[in-house]
Amino acid sequence: MFAASDAKKRKGRKTxxxxxxxxxxxxxxxxxxxxxxxxxxKRSLNGSKIILRFNEELQVVRDxxxxxxxxxxxxxxxxSKFPICEKNWGKVRGKDRVYDDCIEEMFHFxxxxxxxxxxxxxxxxGRSWKDTRGRLYDSHYKPTRTLEKNLDNCPAGIPREHWWWFIDYRNDPATKxxxxxxxxxxKKQLYTHTGGSKSLARAREEEALSKERLGRVRGMGFEPTPSQLFRPSSQPPVDKAQTEEAQRMLFKLQVEVTVEKLRxxxxxxEVAAEKLKRKAMEDEIVAEETKRQALESVLSYVVQQQGGELPPDIAAQINSLDGHGGK
Known part of the structure; x- marks a missing residue:
């Protein structure tokens, strides 16, 4: 599978x-x-499904x-499920089918x-789809190669025509x-996630809950709150300062996302305006060329009517034009 080979190449990630x-x-x-x-x-679950547990914010927790x-x-x-030849994740088709056939069939929630x-x-x-495309472009496309050689270096599992579309899209000035x-x-981000592959929801859950004992299942579907699972005396107190700091960071991240969308x-x-400006200039050049050709046709007709010669004053004016003399 291409997904497996790509996963092996991901730096610092255990497969x-x-x-x-x-x-x-x-x-x-x-x-x-x-x-x-x-x-x-590999779907070697023999009809079983993997149980997913959630916190109160409907975030998946634990292993x-x-x-x-x-x-x-x-x-x-x-x-093969999500083609590379789309401009963004929103235009990719087949997401509902993969969700129904793979995720719902593999997990119980x-x-x-x-x-x-x-x-x-x-x-x-969608984020993973986008990130993987970026890695493929960096690892398989080289600007010093010819287009044909870059096409020959198409990643395994991707049709050649899809790879050609993606190269053309990435090399478009607007995309660049x-x-x-x-x-x-x-580069302007002030906070980065330093917990490795572990999500913030998992880290917070592990700090509040003890390790699960063998053979015990705490619940199905959405995960109960710690107060429903333990006596109040065994539940560690909530650090209010940490909660307020997390909320402040979340708000800041939301503001940064909004600013990024505006930028x-x-x-x-700006790219669209530049394209319109370039199109207007090209149309103006075409219009001037059309006028010039029409003027030459009129002059040719006048010359024929004059027996091949123009009056001296008109001939002098025509000869003064840049590159157009009466013949």
Whole structure:
């Protein structure tokens, strides 16, 4: 699979990491298992599904979150499911089919009425799809090569015509302007996630809950709150200062996302205006050429009517024109 070969190349990421998860079969029997992304992708679950647990914000927690993240990344990197030849994730077709056939068939969880879980999973896949495309361009395309040689270096699992479309799209001046602006925006980020592959939701959950004991299942579907699982005396106190700092950082990140969208829109508008200006200049040149050809036709007709000669004063004016004399 292309997804597997691409995953091996990702710097610092383990492709054989095993996650401790719970499996539930068709009879409702739950058992614990250690599973890697590769094993889960092979669908060797014998009719069982991987249980996903959520916190109050409908974020996946515990080891299931790590396994889910790896599987979503592998699916989004499979360009037989999600073609590379689209300008953005919103234009990619087949997302609902992959969600129904793969994610819902592989994982056991209760859908929320507002569809937030599905939206979050698809957004995560979209980010991975975009990031993988960027890595493919950097690793397989070289500006010093000819187009033909770059096409011959098409990544495995991607049709040659799709790769050609993607190269043409990435080399478009508008796309280059967006990539440059995005790189500048990333340099301005004040906070970075330093928890490795572990999400903030998983880290927060592990700080509040003790390690799960063998054979015990704390619940199905959405994860209960810690107060429902433990006595108040065993629950560690919530650090109010940390909570306020997390909320402040979240607000700041939301502001940065909004500013980035506005900057991106500005770049797109500038590129569109430049294209319109260039088109207007080309139309003006064509119009002037048409006028010149019409004038030459009229002059030719007048010369024929004069027996091949023009009056001296008219001939002098024509000879003074740049490159056009009466003949």
């Amino acid at each position: 054989t990491e095993f996650w401790g998860v719970d499996l539930i079969d068709s009879d409702g029997i739950v058992k614990q298992a250690k599973m890697s992304v590769r094993e889960a992708m 299931g979150a790590g396994l889910l993240s790896g599987i979503l990344g592998a699916l989004s990197s499979d360009y 209760q859908e929320d009425s507002g569809g937030r879980i599905k939206q979050t999973f698809l957004q995560q896949m 302007a967006k990539c440059k602006q995005n790189a500048l925006n990333r 991106r829109k500005t770049v797109e508008d």
